[in-house]
Amino acid sequence: MSLQERDKKHLWHPLTQHKLHPEAIPIARAKGVLLYDEHDKSYIDGIASWYTAMYGHCHADIIAAVYKQMQQLDQVVFSGFTHEPAIDLSEALIAILPDNQQKLFFSDNGSTATEIGIKMALQYHHNLGNDRKVMIAFENGFHGDTFGAMSASGLSVYNGAFEDFFIDMKRIPVPDGKNNADVVALLKEYIASGTIAGFIYEPLVQGAAAMQMHDTVGLSEILKICAENKVITIADEVMTGFGKTGTYFASDQVSIKPDIMCLSKALTAGMLPMAITSCSLQVYNAFYDDSITKGLFHGHTYTANPLACAAALAGIKLLKSVEIQEGIQRIITAHRKFEKYIKQHSKVATTRQLGVIFALDLNIKMERYGNLRDQLFTFFMQNGVFLRPLGNTIYILPPYIITQEQLDKVYSVIEEALEMI
Numbered sequence: 001m002s003l004q005e006r007d008k009k010h011l012w013h014p015l016t017q018h019k020l021h022p023e024a025i026p027i028a029r030a031k032g033v034l035l036y037d038e039h040d041k042s043y044i045d046g047i048a049s050w051y052t053a054m055y056g057h058c059h060a061d062i063i064a065a066v067y068k069q070m071q072q073l074d075q076v077v078f079s080g081f082t083h084e085p086a087i088d089l090s091e092a093l094i095a096i097l098p099d100n101q102q103k104l105f106f107s108d109n110g111s112t113a114t115e116i117g118i119k120m121a122l123q124y125h126h127n128l129g130n131d132r133k134v135m136i137a138f139e140n141g142f143h144g145d146t147f148g149a150m151s152a153s154g155l156s157v158y159n160g161a162f163e164d165f166f167i168d169m170k171r172i173p174v175p176d177g178k179n180n181a182d183v184v185a186l187l188k189e190y191i192a193s194g195t196i197a198g199f200i201y202e203p204l205v206q207g208a209a210a211m212q213m214h215d216t217v218g219l220s221e222i223l224k225i226c227a228e229n230k231v232i233t234i235a236d237e238v239m240t241g242f243g244k245t246g247t248y249f250a251s252d253q254v255s256i257k258p259d260i261m262c263l264s265k266a267l268t269a270g271m272l273p274m275a276i277t278s279c280s281l282q283v284y285n286a287f288y289d290d291s292i293t294k295g296l297f298h299g300h301t302y303t304a305n306p307l308a309c310a311a312a313l314a315g316i317k318l319l320k321s322v323e324i325q326e327g328i329q330r331i332i333t334a335h336r337k338f339e340k341y342i343k344q345h346s347k348v349a350t351t352r353q354l355g356v357i358f359a360l361d362l363n364i365k366m367e368r369y370g371n372l373r374d375q376l377f378t379f380f381m382q383n384g385v386f387l388r389p390l391g392n393t394i395y396i397l398p399p400y401i402i403t404q405e406q407l408d409k410v411y412s413v414i415e416e417a418l419e420m421i
Ligand SMILES: *Cc1c(COP(=O)(O)O)cnc(C)c1O
Pocket: 109, 110, 111, 112, 114, 142, 143, 144, 145, 202, 207, 208, 236, 237, 238, 239, 240, 264, 265
């Protein structure tokens, strides 16, 4: 039996309607920018496997760090115990996070990172005796698939079965520079109710909403009003973190810093699952009390797994290296050049770019999305490039080590796809 047939027997894949998409493509190995299938055909990983393997797949430094750690300490309970990999990581991460971030809480994935951020915001007010139980989020945001995260996510076509169980969430549009005053007015109206505990947002780029980008000044205005009204702000940097927007974190480009930040995906360089929710001392201090019930009683079995910590620490060293920082700048320059050229194309409606993220919207009517998405995906794969179009958007978010030649191949395959549709 082929791998595909064996896969179909027992496996249930994420975000997949198996009746419509029965076949999964077996991937046998990965190295650097390339994925290889079972016949050893290679594919440029144009989205770094959902923005995780940003320094390239199976990076020697990450492998060495994890291998070394796995011979020393594999796993230990993180309640009541601690270990050097977590401590080393905390120091390295705090050194690159915005200055106000002082405490780190570990979990396993992006959804739990945002779930914990939301719980921190709600319990912060609960501990202070404030009756604030409502959250604010952007329209079309995505924060993950657990209940709190789903509640905050605005892309709800898939969440119909669960909506009755969601936490109370008010929505504001993203600021686009023209609507800033209206967004601020709506925010103030919600805050005036006295019930708003926190605001959760993807800073500058909304990933799952097809890399939609918004106005930095508008976001600063929102965060300023939140700060003035003790609304806890939660920057979900699960996608944007670790260099993708051109700075270590998207929040580095915004003048007002969030109270809480959510990190995952590239945190462990694509090697192991782990997440971190960081926060300010102001948040932490609301939990620090003689009363045990004011603590944050949240925990996962694999919290701060030493192997994942070792991978993350090695990842941060790479992020700060000259080679990676030069790679980021090189991709930014290449994207800008490609953007200038491709936006003239008659099949391109709009383009946008921030850091190593580039997206273009096709000039195509809504009804054709579903079918077209599959056609584009197949075309890209046939041509040795893995891209995953969203709706009518094609986007690139490549590993920082992609070569100019590989980037040019991605660009030309996209251009050929435009001729095909
Ligand atoms: C991917 C993502 C999540 C969810 O992370 P998982 O690890 O898939 O649970 C949350 N927020 C953002 C912005 C993401 O991109």
